[in-house]
Amino acid sequence: MKDQNQPVVTIRREGPVGLIAIANPPVNAMGAAVRQALLDAVTELDGDADIQVIALYGEGRCFSAGADIREFGKTPVPPRLPDVFDRIEASETPIIAVLHGTTLGGGLELALSTHARVILPGAQVGLPEVKLGLLPGAGGTQRLPRLVALRSALDIITTGKFIDAEEARDLGVADLLAEGTPPEVARAAAYAVLDGKLTPRRTGDISAQIDQAVLDQTIAELQARRPALQAPIKAAQSIGHAGLPLAEGLQKERALFLELMESDDRQGLIHAFAAERAVRRIPEAEATPRTLNSVGVIGGGTMGVGIATALLQAGLSVTLIETAQDRAEAAQANIARNLDGAVKRGKIDAATRKRLLDALQIGVGVEPLADADLVIEAVFEDMDVKLDIFSRLDGVCKAGAILATNTSYLDVNRIAAATSRPQDVIGLHFFSPAHVMRLLEVVVADKTAPDAVATAFDLAGRMKKVAVRSGVCDGFIGNRILAHYRKVADYMLEDGASFEQIDRALEGVGFAMGPFAVSDLAGMDIGWATRKRKAPTRPASERYVEIADRICEQGWFGRKTGRGYYLYEGAGPRQPNPDALTIVQAERDRKGITPRDFAEDEIVARYMTAMIAEAARVVEEGIALRPIDVDAVFLFGYGFPRHLGGPLNHADRIGAAELVARIEGYATEDADYWQVPDLLRQLADTGRSFADLNKE
Numbered sequence: 001m002k003d004q005n006q007p008v009v010t011i012r013r014e015g016p017v018g019l020i021a022i023a024n025p026p027v028n029a030m031g032a033a034v035r036q037a038l039l040d041a042v043t044e045l046d047g048d049a050d051i052q053v054i055a056l057y058g059e060g061r062c063f064s065a066g067a068d069i070r071e072f073g074k075t076p077v078p079p080r081l082p083d084v085f086d087r088i089e090a091s092e093t094p095i096i097a098v099l100h101g102t103t104l105g106g107g108l109e110l111a112l113s114t115h116a117r118v119i120l121p122g123a124q125v126g127l128p129e130v131k132l133g134l135l136p137g138a139g140g141t142q143r144l145p146r147l148v149a150l151r152s153a154l155d156i157i158t159t160g161k162f163i164d165a166e167e168a169r170d171l172g173v174a175d176l177l178a179e180g181t182p183p184e185v186a187r188a189a190a191y192a193v194l195d196g197k198l199t200p201r202r203t204g205d206i207s208a209q210i211d212q213a214v215l216d217q218t219i220a221e222l223q224a225r226r227p228a229l230q231a232p233i234k235a236a237q238s239i240g241h242a243g244l245p246l247a248e249g250l251q252k253e254r255a256l257f258l259e260l261m262e263s264d265d266r267q268g269l270i271h272a273f274a275a276e277r278a279v280r281r282i283p284e285a286e287a288t289p290r291t292l293n294s295v296g297v298i299g300g301g302t303m304g305v306g307i308a309t310a311l312l313q314a315g316l317s318v319t320l321i322e323t324a325q326d327r328a329e330a331a332q333a334n335i336a337r338n339l340d341g342a343v344k345r346g347k348i349d350a351a352t353r354k355r356l357l358d359a360l361q362i363g364v365g366v367e368p369l370a371d372a373d374l375v376i377e378a379v380f381e382d383m384d385v386k387l388d389i390f391s392r393l394d395g396v397c398k399a400g401a402i403l404a405t406n407t408s409y410l411d412v413n414r415i416a417a418a419t420s421r422p423q424d425v426i427g428l429h430f431f432s433p434a435h436v437m438r439l440l441e442v443v444v445a446d447k448t449a450p451d452a453v454a455t456a457f458d459l460a461g462r463m464k465k466v467a468v469r470s471g472v473c474d475g476f477i478g479n480r481i482l483a484h485y486r487k488v489a490d491y492m493l494e495d496g497a498s499f500e501q502i503d504r505a506l507e508g509v510g511f512a513m514g515p516f517a518v519s520d521l522a523g524m525d526i527g528w529a530t531r532k533r534k535a536p537t538r539p540a541s542e543r544y545v546e547i548a549d550r551i552c553e554q555g556w557f558g559r560k561t562g563r564g565y566y567l568y569e570g571a572g573p574r575q576p577n578p579d580a581l582t583i584v585q586a587e588r589d590r591k592g593i594t595p596r597d598f599a600e601d602e603i604v605a606r607y608m609t610a611m612i613a614e615a616a617r618v619v620e621e622g623i624a625l626r627p628i629d630v631d632a633v634f635l636f637g638y639g640f641p642r643h644l645g646g647p648l649n650h651a652d653r654i655g656a657a658e659l660v661a662r663i664e665g666y667a668t669e670d671a672d673y674w675q676v677p678d679l680l681r682q683l684a685d686t687g688r689s690f691a692d693l694n695k696e
Contacts, residue, residue, distance in 0.1 A: 444471060
């Protein structure tokens with residue numbers, strides 16, 4: 001934590017060189033104090049006749065990661081970033097920026113407003129504002145296209161991607177790549193200017209080459225690919241103004257930036273950004289995590305292999321066990337393939353791959369897990385199998401070892417009761433592929449100890465995952481809600497919509513895949529097994545659609561079998577399975593249903609309303625701590641569109657009263673399924689929102 005009495009920007013004079021250092025740890029965020037101090041420092045040194053060149057760098061681990069997140073949503077305090085950057089560019093004394101660590105958003109816009117940039121190896125730069133529903137509004141869309149080719153500027157700004165030091169130099173973002181500490185490089189760069197070896201220039205004096213055809217093509221592609229997201233489109237439009245004189249271009253950029261500041265997209269994306277941090281606030285946060293160095297994984301299937309891979313990448317020693325040696329060796333080979341993929345993608349190098357594999361042991365039976373600090377069971381969803389495993393672990397594992405189940409639906413309390421140490425049992429619900437997906441549901445049973453929960457959250461941090469605390473119920477947070485709203489998609493299918501139309505409608509609002517395409521991807525047999533498990537407890541009054549069961553009975557489970565709702569017989573676009581269409585019609589005929597037309601907005605409204613209703617019940621029952629926890633589960637585990645902020649953030653945009661009216665209207669068709677949650681009605685009656693509950 002920074003001492004409040006220490007300056008956030010320091011000045012040092014060394015002969016003809018003035019050095020300015022941003023000193024606002026941990027990431028040199030440019031809050032109001034930093035902005036004012038930068039403005040004062042530049043004004044002071046630019047007015048000093050003895051200073052012939054100024055070098056600007058950041059102390060600590062980076063140059064600047066941009067805006068101060070603590071100011072999000074608040075009234076801006078002057079000076080504004082654009083005013084500071086315009087003053088820097090206008091400086092009569094040349095200013096050189098030295099970039100190290102992460103230089104993002106406003107940090108990169110600061111660097112672009114200087115007169116030359118030197119970058120250190122290992123640095124990353126980027127303008128990720130589109131990920132928050134904005135565009136770089138402090139000159140980024142006007143200055144970057146003056147330094148790099150148009151296609152590169154469009155790619156960097158409309159995707160929010162990061163680029164490394166070498167690429168930054170090659171593209172023209174940086175003038176030089178240099179070794180040394182930031183202060184050392186700052187001095188060297190300043191003297192390079194004095195010696196004529198580095199030529200400073202104002203970015204605004206450079207002419208941007210705007211090819212209108214390239215710009216139009218990019219905008220058309222963005223509109224076709226992500227029509228629901230306005231920020232990338234407006235960012236591209238703003239880049240188109242970089243051919244104007246800088247002052248005019250900056251005015252155009254500012255107008256588009258302010259439009260986005262008022263957009264729903266921005267609010268949703270800011271909420272999504274906040275959710276990742278909000279879920280860390282748990283009742284067990286003050287407990288001290290247990291020591292965690294070695295982890296056992298039971299099961300070498302897809303999930304077990306993914307979990308083991310993620311644990312190895314987090315720096316843990318892993319012992320994976322299977323029922324037979326050949327199965328254990330096959331799992332080991334699959335983990336090696338996962339790490340090969342990480343090498344290919346540049347995530348790790350070959351030496352790291354070898355080190356990680358050296359930390360992996362395989363075995364048969366539970367005995368090799370006697371000294372593990374944590375054991376994660378990742379076998380198939382069968383309660384009897386899991387009970388047997390936990391009973392055996394109870395007799396083998398050391399005192400204080402945490403015993404975790406990766407179950408997606410089953411009762412963690414019942415699993416804990418199979419041991420003599422229920423305080424050490426917890427649910428760790430990973431999402432497949434476990435070494436890629438960011439969400440981890442931490443399922444806290446009735447007797448789980450606080451330090452076991454704290455250990456799970458600590459592990460999630462080491463694995464770079466987003467952990468969300470859940471109580472125990474069938475399906476926990478995510479799968480419980482999914483099981484409910486997935487039914488409404490089946491109802492609409494049986495009543496007349498096509499599965500292709502339903503998928504298209506939901507993909508149109510930002511879902512990566514619609515529910516039927518997701519079923520094919522996950523494997524329809526998984527949902528089928530769950531439906532059969534729950535069949536004995538299904539109320540007689542519940543409407544049940546058998547279309548998916550009929551498809552599964554043919555042995556068609558989706559991508560894994562080459563057909564499900566769709567055909568998968570080549571690399572072309574998905575095609576509806578004509579035999580599945582025949583099954584749909586046969587089921588309608590069998591039930592005497594006359595198909596009706598559905599507009600796409602009605603499909604979206606019913607789907608979202610069903611999701612919100614069950615999400616409200618999950619909060620009402622205390623399964624999720626807060627509405628934002630539900631949002632995080634769906635943002636990081638279920639592909640919910642980030643610009644909508646999550647189901648309950650989206651609910652606030654619709655309004656509780658409107659949602660109640662919708663449900664009551666739908667209930668005239670099916671009063672068993674469509675029921676108003678008590679919590680939602682309370683919010684409607686009191687004029688409150690889910691956002692209000694997040695503050696409690």
